[in-house]
Amino acid sequence: MTLLGTFKGNPRNDLGWLNSAGRPDPDVTFHRANLPRVALDDVPAAATGVMCSVALYLQDGDLISNLTFISAGTAAASPTNYFAALYNGAGVLLAQSADQLTAAWAADTAKTLALATAQRITKSGIYYAALSVTASTVPTLVGSLGAKPVLTGEGNLSQTSGSTLTGTAPATIATPAFKRHVPLVIAT
Template sequence: MTVFGRYTGIVRDELSYASDMVRQWLGGADPGAGFYRSSMRRLDAVADTGALTSGVMTSVPIYLRKGDVVSNLTFRSGATAAVTPTNQWAALYSSAATPVLLGQSADATTTAWGATTNRTFALGAPVTITADGVYWVALMVKAATVPSLVGVSTTASAGITANERNLAQTSGSALASTAPATIATPTAAATVPLVILT
């Protein structure tokens, strides 16, 4: 028996509370409404974060279960809207040591993204999860001003004990319309955006 039931990894990396609790009242999701996973509890996502840098991918871990089918990745902007966007996409990466791209949304290019607005990115094709594990959800916006995101700010995003995952990370530079094939050489980020998977 493990501390967190089916989860057998590092205790502080256990993210399933975010996927299980969203089905309760605090998360606001009806369990009969279909598949729903979140990177954090709804009440935890209170900050207006500066989680993005133009042309750089930000990714967050999320615990997914075998059989989950991920079709959409939703983020919510904070008080700052995107100004003159040229590229915008979201992607899902595997649970491998060097995460591999599993699916990407279409590039939303110059589509407006206003303040305090949900933005749902539909993956090019639904992704069926083949094994329980911690996967990565990524967002990239290239714009004169990137939107702020709803989430949390933390000074402890980087792992504290051996082998802990980052709670948020950045990677890549000068990205445009296509997600990288892998998440390579990530850097821990101090802000963790809320993302909802449906």
């Protein structure tokens, strides 16, 4: 067996399709994303006032200033509060965006929310990018489907937590529940 296990091909050739997914070169435009830009669809975010957080791999030295989520076919109707937040792997809040209050969020629209304090990542690993929307209709998001963890040590790709949240992110991700729908998030 080799370093690549039983794979006998050239990894660059096998993963070449990712280069056609439209992402900018990360050496030119810094970004981190939890999903490739292929096979994405319209997925529900979470219920009103509930936070959805997704696993996002960040590397030592990354400076994260913004989190971007993209609405899909359903716009937010009558939003009263929404925010994005960044949590460490243990689920402890690092920073959140300002509460967007009643700002409109149309269908098929990328919403980039600036963190109140940019976060310099000091340890490579899994972090959680979160979004909570309180509205009469929560927007659907561009995303994918993920499987429930089955192996020891696997975490949720997407999870929900909290209830009746408004404009302030909770200090921790408490009692997360597995969520099959995984929204796309782009960290810049």
